[in-house]
Amino acid sequence: MNLSDAEFYSIAEAKAKFSKVIDDSKDHDIIITKNGIPISVVINYDKFVKIMEFVEEIKDLSLFDVEDFDKFKDIQKFFKDFDY
Known part of the structure; x- marks a missing residue:
C-alpha cells in the first residue's frame, strides 16, 4: 500500500459520506481514522x-x-x- 495514494477519512466523515467512501475504494485504499489515528482500511474487494x-x-x-x-x-x- 502506498500511503500517498490512499485517502484518509475521519470516522465522522466516512459515516457522512459512506457511499463516496465505497465508490472511492474502487480506485484506491481508504484509511479511516479515529482522533487522527488510523484504525481501519477500506479496500476494493x-x-x-x-x-x-x-x-x-x-x-x-x-x-x-x-x-x-x-x-x-x-x-x-x-x-x-x-x-x-
Missing part, C-alpha cells in the same frame, strides 16, 4: 481477494520450510490469529 489468496499461498509455502515442530506450531498460531 478484488484487491482483498488477491491479498487473501497471497496469504494462503505464503502460509502453504511456509509450512514446507519448517524444520522443527516448535517453529511449525508458531506458524500455525500466527495464521490462526487471522479471522478470515
